Amino acid sequence: MPADDDKYPTESGRRRFVKGVVGSASLAAVGTGAAASVGVATSASGAGGGLTQFVGIENTDGPAPRGMPLIPVEVGSDGTLSGSFPDTVEDGVAQTEIGGVNYSSAWFQYCGVQTYPGVDPNADQDNTFRVASGAGNTYAWMSDLNAGDPLTVDMFDDYETWGNGIGRSGLGKPALGSWRSVDVSPQETMVVQVMRSTKIQELRQNPPEGVDAEFLRAATTEEGFIAWLNKCTHFCCVPGFKHLAGSAAFGGENAVYCQCHQSVYDPFSPVETSFVALPRPE
Template sequence: MTGEDDKYPKSTGRRRFVKGVVGGASLAGVATAAAAGVNATTAQTGAGGGTTQFMAMQNTSGPAPRGMPQIPVEIDSEGYLKGVWPEVKTVNQGGREVTVAETEMGGVTYSSEWFQYCGVQTYPGVQPDADQDNYFRYTGNSKFDWQNESVSEGDKIHVDDFSDYETWGNGIGQSGLGKPAQGMWRSQDVPPSGRMPIQVIRSSRIEEMAKEDDWIGASTEEGFIANLNKCTHFCCVPTFKGLAGSSVASAEDMIYCQCHQSVYDPFNIIKKSFVALPRPGGE
């Protein structure tokens, strides 16, 4: 594209979409909204959909309709990071017995329905009883040089990889604010198109927040916080301190989605609600 068609200079980091791609994404958004609306009034084929409250990294700017869902973190005895998966149980929903993953923690009902949007509801790992070990694993071709140079795709994320989190910087925004990594969750032996993308940040700010807030205290550990890394606008994969072009949105110290310039604050976790899409197939 050239001239007036190239509305977003390379420095913004915003991707250039041809009309066909944008049109297809728009239709997908319409279909998603329609499915959500139907789910609110009927019992669809599938399970586990409907209005749900969730804890989110707040959306502060851009077209995203809501924040990205947080993933509670735990660390095993060897220092490897895991995403907490809710308790699997059978409940009655709309007159049907369905399998759900749901548990109470930090005064919040944590559910697998938090992650049922952007097509993730079709991914193998979001099934409540999927046979996954819940470890966070690194992805390849990360936005972060340290990750590309120090670890390999598929390696489990370890505490020691973040030992410099209080001073780490990459020339984007403020150094010492936190050290990020890109990864996947509940996705081993799953094709790339079905892997659940996640982002992990270790920050002293999270350690301080955990002292004052019951949910943060229960859902983070040793300063680690994580989120399902799917922008709630058009399902792109954003990053924290991963793109110099984030400066155009004053997002150098935020999570920035380069596709349409949505911005999320990883240090402001709020309760929101949305209509989770049902998982395919009935129980």
């Protein structure tokens, strides 16, 4: 899947960006204490910037500085899947406590997403996960679905055996979705990945070290769903779980792989870490 061209840094901008990435990584290394929730709620230039603690799928290889942030999944009574958005807005930042974790709209404020309409706590959007435009080009099973239609539990019924010839079958069934982005331009659409896996069901039974167990159980579902903002934390490309056969050459065939610079993320390893969120323009 192509990168977001408009967000990809130009050659001259890339050097500046790399400096920023290094700085963020350094801060992330030391900034995992409880005090690092949302370091700066507001500033003259916007809302929600500053040191932010979050839970994401772990970055295990490549140049990405950290994981991609989780979106807590909810299953409606009709089987519709949606992503919970923090419900308390203060100083332009949406926040809510889940377990020992402060879930905040600032989690998504990087790589230009801080300017997207959907990250605004007051956006006129529902939280339904919907079929992403062009999703059928990434996953053949999605090719008969219409962009914008809600993702529903029954679409994932074969999750225990699903495979597409990349890596091992039966690890989980992924979908490419959009979130809080109805009638929003493709360049400003919040692209997400939603997955159902028995490994997520197992994780709920035996939460790993490094993530708040109560948060993990709230952010995933008993049906085995997990979701994350699908925006690479390196240079903002759109990665994917089992979306490219070539990922096997870089050890990414059973993981989430970013084709731009070969970063790999483990969707079965949620970890708590921190980064410096960019302020959302007011």
